[in-house]
Amino acid sequence: MMPNSDDCTTETTNADPMDLGRVARPDKPEEACGVFGIYAPSEDVAKLTYFGLYALQHRGQESAGIATFRDGEVQLHKDMGLVSQVFSEQILQTLGGEMAVGHTRYSTTGSSRVVNAQPAIAKTRLGTLALAHMVTWSTRPNCEKNCLNLTFSLSPPLTQK
Amino acid sequence: MIAIAVAEAVNAGKAWLDAAISAFHRCEGAFSLVIGTPDGLMGVRDPNGVRPLVIGILETEAPNTPTQYVLASETCALDIIGAEYLRDVEPGELVWITEAGLASFHWATQPQRKLCIFEMIYFARPDSIMHEESLYSYRMRIGKQLAIESPTDVDLVMGVPDSGIPAAIGFSQQSGIPYAEGLIKNRYVGRTFIQPTQSMRESGIRMKLNPLKDVLVGKRILIVDDSLVRGTTSRKIVKALREAGATEVHMRISSPPVTHPCFYGIDTDSQDQLIAATKSVEEIAQQINVDSLAYLSWEGMLLATQEDPNSFCSACFTGDYPIPVPEMVKRSKLMLEKQPASTSV
Ligand code: SF4
Numbered sequence: 001m002m003p004n005s006d007d008c009t010t011e012t013t014n015a016d017p018m019d020l021g022r023v024a025r026p027d028k029p030e031e032a033c034g035v036f037g038i039y040a041p042s043e044d045v046a047k048l049t050y051f052g053l054y055a056l057q058h059r060g061q062e063s064a065g066i067a068t069f070r071d072g073e074v075q076l077h078k079d080m081g082l083v084s085q086v087f088s089e090q091i092l093q094t095l096g097g098e099m100a101v102g103h104t105r106y107s108t109t110g111s112s113r114v115v116n117a118q119p120a121i122a123k124t125r126l127g128t129l130a131l132a133h134m135v136t137w138s139t140r141p142n143c144e145k146n147c148l149n150l151t152f153s154l155s156p157p158l159t160q161k
Numbered sequence: 162m163i164a165i166a167v168a169e170a171v172n173a174g175k176a177w178l179d180a181a182i183s184a185f186h187r188c189e190g191a192f193s194l195v196i197g198t199p200d201g202l203m204g205v206r207d208p209n210g211v212r213p214l215v216i217g218i219l220e221t222e223a224p225n226t227p228t229q230y231v232l233a234s235e236t237c238a239l240d241i242i243g244a245e246y247l248r249d250v251e252p253g254e255l256v257w258i259t260e261a262g263l264a265s266f267h268w269a270t271q272p273q274r275k276l277c278i279f280e281m282i283y284f285a286r287p288d289s290i291m292h293e294e295s296l297y298s299y300r301m302r303i304g305k306q307l308a309i310e311s312p313t314d315v316d317l318v319m320g321v322p323d324s325g326i327p328a329a330i331g332f333s334q335q336s337g338i339p340y341a342e343g344l345i346k347n348r349y350v351g352r353t354f355i356q357p358t359q360s361m362r363e364s365g366i367r368m369k370l371n372p373l374k375d376v377l378v379g380k381r382i383l384i385v386d387d388s389l390v391r392g393t394t395s396r397k398i399v400k401a402l403r404e405a406g407a408t409e410v411h412m413r414i415s416s417p418p419v420t421h422p423c424f425y426g427i428d429t430d431s432q433d434q435l436i437a438a439t440k441s442v443e444e445i446a447q448q449i450n451v452d453s454l455a456y457l458s459w460e461g462m463l464l465a466t467q468e469d470p471n472s473f474c475s476a477c478f479t480g481d482y483p484i485p486v487p488e489m490v491k492r493s494k495l496m497l498e499k500q501p502a503s504t505s506v
Contacts, residue, residue, distance in 0.1 A: 033426065035214070037195035037232035039202045039258045042223035052231070052238040058286060059234055072199030101197040106428065119197070122168035126177065126199065131164040133194035 034059030046095035060106035063117035067130035070097030103132035191425035201259035208269035210252025217244035304331025311455035328415035378406030
């Protein structure tokens with residue numbers, strides 16, 4: 001789950017200063033999510049997204065993920081851990097394209113599992129979408145009902161852990 | 162949930178933008194999101210713009226490249242990759258970024274700005290820009306306001322690293338009391354996943370914050386923190402300061418008492434866990450063992466924004482929730498509130 005143990009030495013200046021490792025919950029409200037998106041055909045979008053998320057690490061330290069689009073094809077990698085733990089040079093090299101979406105998450109609801117990590121992927125008749133959000137609930141009753149009836153598949157991570 | 166709603170609308174025959182907008186109309190709450198599609202990149206904020214979302218431009222030397230856009234929760238994520246801040250995504254706005262450029266759609270019927278005030282006080286990085294200034298500047302101003310509202314006679318002012326520091330500097334500037342660092346944060350370890358030993362745990366906070374004995378000994382200290390939620394950490398900090406030789410420890414909080422849980426994406430505890438929901442300021446002062454304790458006033462917090470006070474959410478201080486919260490969701494965290502008459506009979 002934590003591929004790069006040596007990355008634990010990375011400075012994370014925005015981690016909660018009061019957190020005793022994982023012993024106690026930080027005595028602060030915690031931010032639910034950080035999102036990032038980029039459209040930049042001339043750049044290494046995966047790497048820029050990585051650094052964008054790295055700057056947003058304080059908004060969520062539980063999981064991180066990046067989805068890239070190359071000519072409509074989606075590549076996704078997400079896992080539990082800090083941005084610097086989830087991604088390595090090798091993993092970033094497998095991602096690429098003209099556009100990317102990234103997310104750092106601190107989970108408020110639901111269990112801490114990789115399936116809850118974002119971006120979320122959904123296949124549609126127009127191609128795959130990748131969504132990174134900070135959202136808590138939806139109230140419209142018919143939304144809840146319809147959404148639950150819908151079948152959609154969450155792609156497994158496409159790159160190796 | 163929103164991903165599914167968008168996908169559903171697409172599969173029902175709608176194009177990306179129509180599908181997204183119809184999905185947003187069906188889902189309420191606080192959301193800022195970024196959606197990648199094969200045809201373009203979308204950035205969206207809820208009608209109240211509770212969570213921030215900014216747009217940046219990334220210049221390129223490469224020939225024949227369309228304008229390159231970046232979307233991010235905060236401007237600090239633009240800075241790190243060398244992108245220029247362009248503007249915020251507006252509450253209730255959708256931006257659609259393609260080869261052709263950036264198109265804007267105001268999809269919400271009644272957008273009304275209610276930015277989370279806690280973003281300004283604590284969550285967002287101090288080097289992020291909101292309202293055309295760094296949050297460091299805002300946080301210095303609330304420290305000044307705090308010094309105006311709750312002065313006290315002490316030798317040194319210090320902040321709880323890192324989040325209490327800008328307000329502590331503001332407090333010092335306003336009051337004329339010297340600012341000092343008395344707690345040093347261990348900056349180079351990152352987050353550790355190794356559990357400390359029992360004796361380390363009992364020694365309190367030292368893994369992350371180490372008190373400077375020679376600065377603290379014999380001094381009357383005023384320490385500023387950005388918020389006080391449960392009080393457990395504050396207690397440990399005060400204990401460490403006293404053990405290091407401080408003769409008096411006064412605490413100032415650069416936000417009002419948190420009395421209500423957040424339902425818009427921030428993980429505060431349920432209401433019964435919030436120390437200020439059940440205890441008076443004096444009781445809290447006693448519990449965390451300080452000589453005096455004062456919070457910033459709600460008015461002072463909003464005044465210091467230098468913006469329209471109605472353009473912020475401050476529900477965790479007031480219980481005045483700008484976006485209606487469904488009863489079921491409410492009940493999960495608001496156990497101290499009276500239930501509406503219809504359900505309490
Ligand atoms: S309730 Fe508090 S933390 Fe939540 S959005 Fe409003 S101001 Fe921010």
